[in-house]
Structures are given as C-alpha cells and as structure tokens.
Amino acid sequence: MENNTNNEVVDLLKQIDANTWEVPIDHKSGMRVPGRIFVSDRLIPSLDRETIDQVANVATLPGIQKYSMAMPDAHLGYGFPIGGVAAFDEEDGVISPGGVGFDINCGVRLVRTNLGCQDVQPRMTELLDNLFHEIPSGVGSKSRIRAPDSDLDDVFINGAQWAVEAGYGVQADLDHCESGGFIEGADPAQVSIKARKRGRPQFGTLGSGNHFIEVQCVDKIYDRDVASAYGLEEGQVTVMIHCGSRGAGHQICTDHLRVLSQAVKKYGIDLPDKQLACAPARSREAQDYFKAMLCAANYAWMNRQVITHWTREVFESAFGGDMDDLGMDLVYDVTHNVAKLEEHVIDGKKKDVYVHRKGATRAFPPGHREVPLAYRDVGQPVLIPGSMGTPSYILHGTEAAMDISFGSACHGAGRVMSRGHAKHEFHGETIKEVLASQGITVKAAHPSVIAEEAPGVYKPSGDVVNVVHDLGIAMKVARMVPLGVVKG
C-alpha cells in the first residue's frame, strides 16, 4: 500500500505522547510485548497498515524485551519493518537475520574538509566525474583491488583495520568508526565459498539502489559546542558515503537464512512470516549466523574505508595538498543494519541483549565507553542521510535513547513510494534538471536510477529528524545540504 491516509492506521494505535504510538499487545495473537512506533502527526499519514503488522510480527519472537519498536522513518520491509529495533535476551531470546537484512552493515560515514562551499561548488561536475570514475558503482562494477583469499579472511576478521594497514586510510579513521571499524568474534569458517567469490572482486565498490557518495555543505548549526567537538562549522564542505557489504553480505544472509528456516522447525518456533526465521541465541545455528554476520559487517567497514581513501585522492588531485592539508578527517561511521550483543538496563537490571537494528542507527550517550574518546563528553555522532534533494543531519546520542529505544535512533528519510511507481511518476532527466536549478548536481550511470531515488519517493528528512530530536533520543547538531551526488 502506498500513500494511504490513515484513520484506519490511527484506529489501530494508542497514542502515548506526541511522538509515541503503541501497537497494542492484542493487535495480533502471539505478541509477547506491545509495539512502539515513534512518529509525529505529520508522519502518521505515511505509515501503512502492513508496517504496523510487521512491528507486531517481531513482537511474537521469543525473548523480546520491552517493545518491538519502529523509528519515524519506518516503512514496509521483509521480516522486520525498515526502521525496526528489537532486543532479545542473550539467554532466552533469539537471533534473526530478518532483523538485520541482506545488506549487512549497510551504513553511513561522514568526512569533513577545510574547504568552503563556494570554492567547491563551481567545480562540482569535474569532482563528481572523477569520483564516479575512481569508485566503481552500479550493477556489474568490479574493484581495482584483486584480493587473495588470505586478505579476504583478514577483512572478515579485521574490517577497516585491514584497509588502514594496507594503506587505505589512517589510524584516526578507526578511532572515529563505530566499533573501531570491526567487531571481534567474526569467524570466516562460517562464510561459504559462494560468499567469498562474491566478496573478492568488490573491495571498495559502491553498489546500486539508494547507495551514494554526496558532497555536502554544512548550512546550519544547531549546537555549536557539539559541532565544534565534531569539527564542523557553517559553510564547510563535507562528504557522506552510504553503502554496505555488497555481494558477500547478501550471500551470507541468504546462506544462513536457508539454515535458520529449517532451525525454526527443529526448535518449534512459530513464525508469522518466514522471513523472521531465527534460532535460540545460544544455539549453534544462531551463533554460526552471528559469526558470519560479523564477517559481513567487518567487510562493509573495509568497503567504506577503501571508498573514503579514493574519495580523498580525488579531492587531493582536484584541490592540491594531502588529506591533512584538506582537513579530510573521518567524523564518524555508523552501521544501520546490524545485530549486536550489548548491555542495557531493563527493569532496573543490567542485561545482555542482542539488539537488532534494521534501518536504525545506534545513538549512544555521553560517557558511554563505546563512544570515541574525542566525543565522549558530547555523545556518539548519529548520521542521518536525506534524499538527493533534502538535507542530511548529524545528531548526538543521549541517555534518553538508552531508556527509550535501546540506544537507537532513525537512519534516514524513509521511502514512501515504490521504485516502479517512482519510475512511472518521475522522469530521471527532469529530476536532474530540477535539482540542478537548486544547485545540486547528480551523476548516475543512467537517468532511471535517478528516477527511482527521486526526492519525492522519501519522507521529508527534516520531519523524521524532528521526531527523534523532540523525543530526546538524538539531538540535532548540524544540517548538511547536498551540492553533488554520485548514485550507484
């Protein structure tokens, strides 16, 4: 369903406060906890019935804690809704690939520069052509890196650290990356030959769909102190990179979903949607998936790191000097498709839980040991990309997020229109011209890719961000408007 207007939807929900709506525990039989959807009155019309049903489906899984949640950018997914957050008890709960998705560790990173927007804008076409040339993107594109199998194992275990050691970046990149650029516990023995074959030729490739490299201008600062801690100021150019684990991640999820769809029968778990296939967290099947998923997560951090390196090279050759002269430090890198073992306080007690974030961003508060030292006083940077025509935001995590949403916030603008409908509604060349008239240059393999990702297929990014800001689960720090976009 698309664009429905929503008395029907509102009638199914119970409003808790301005931005919190409950999916009652009797919405669907088998729900173990209620659902919580974080949306404003402005966003309710874009919420559809099937998304609510998916929130309810997740609530039926064993060991779920507190609520099955959906962020304000929530929309219809497969298994979990996109924008879904759920935590499962480490002992009695489950791990589900449906709560992570096929694009394991799809995520976003933000690179700052010392360049002013007015210096970069006139050279945007040249810059985008060079980025497009240097960073393989789109279907069928292959990397310049030919990695031997031993390097692939190293990447699965060490992620972005492999890239930095191989010369694609600096130590500070790892310090400013969620989980330091890799999660410990990955086991390449759980990765199939097929996934290896897909992963080997794709180091540093963007992929397609909603993945992009965007040159941006910081046009608004909401919190000067935090922005300063993040190295951001008005009028400055930033670069945002959005992509994931490519074929390796897709294959790892496919392979383990095959095993887990059978494990469901073995463990007698009753599922409302087969895509929610899962197994008890401590079972061999769940742990094998988890260790393979970490391989894909680490691969994705390598991927974004290599792309960052090539992006820096393009800027260095365009503007002269090296990355230090250009101030091209990594501000932060977040994953928004992942499951992680984290400690949270539930009913007053510390508990280990597997937090699944599928289209949701971690938003840890000031003082948390997982927040890089440089940002520990102000909280973790939370990166929220907009669409091609709408701003992106950087926010910071808060203590309230730990209480309300297992330390999570939204991940983007959130789709409201299907790709087929978008191609019917929008014409790629026309959108390119309209965006150009707004000062935004777009470079893509061909126009229909632009039509599929037209700004009109997304919720307004500002509306989504305002909900998490008003809830206090992530607070606005700065806004970046697009100057140029390379689409996969």
Next chain:
Amino acid sequence: MRYRADTISNKERILQTMPPQENNTGREGYEYLPHTADAKFRAYGITIEKAFENAARAMFNVMIDTQPISNKVSERIEITSADLDGLLVDWLSELLYLFEVDTVVFADFSISSLHIGKDECSLSATAYGEPIDLARHRFDTEIKAVTYNGLTIEESSEGWGVQVVVDI
C-alpha cells in the same frame, strides 16, 4: 508536483513485458505488485516448472529489459532444498549468484525436472543468457537477494502461481 515526469519512462517495460495470459490450458506469465521499497511479483505457469521459470524471468526483468537478451550462453543448475518454498528461494538465489560471479545476464529458463518429496525437493534446469556488457546492457537497480517474505506457491484449476518479494 515539481518533479512529475512529462513522459512515462520505464513503466511499460516493467509492468507489461509478460502479462499473465489465460488460454485453454491455463495461465502463463508474470505481473508486478506494489511494494514500497522492494519488488514483489506473481508468476504463473500451467505446470510448477513453468511457474518457476516465469518467476526467474520476472526477477531478471526487474533489473533489465530482458527482451533483447539472446541465448548465447547457458548454465546447468541443480538445486536440492528441504521444502518447496526453499526450492523456489534457492533457485532464484542461485541465479542471482551466477549473474554476479559469472557476469551473465539470464533471460530464458528451462526446468527439465522438478521433484517434490516429503523431506526434499529438487530441480534440474538450464538458464540461457549473454555475458554482461556494460556498454550495451542498461541495468536499473540491482536485486540484493530473494526473501521469504509473503512467499506463496499455490496450485489452482488454472495451473500454478507463485509470489515472491526480492530485496532491492
């Protein structure tokens, strides 16, 4: 709407390539259904083999106009799965895998045998297509994977119908 198209770009290609046809033996073809983020389709066949073949056609047609794709190369495919749902997902997943690692775009499929057993299902097939040539082949968004979400396989008086959602 500021961005509204003045021409319809790809809709006809996507939705009308192989509309289901009724004939005196049953129903053949595929159709796309609305889905906010991904692609959802139903494929039909007089036999289950034909329905699975049409599902593969529908899947590749999401990424590229398969009409002009020739049968230059072929690949043999053998799949064994625990159940029929698994067989459909594994069949389509295998094709996506071969598409990526062998860089071949497939447009025609022939399932020579399909066995439905109590503890195991299997099929033997040949997929036909041509090597990917980015100078000639214009791809839309790539399909990431085949999901179990909303997966159905049904037999009716008109033959077989399957429904699949693929992740984009």
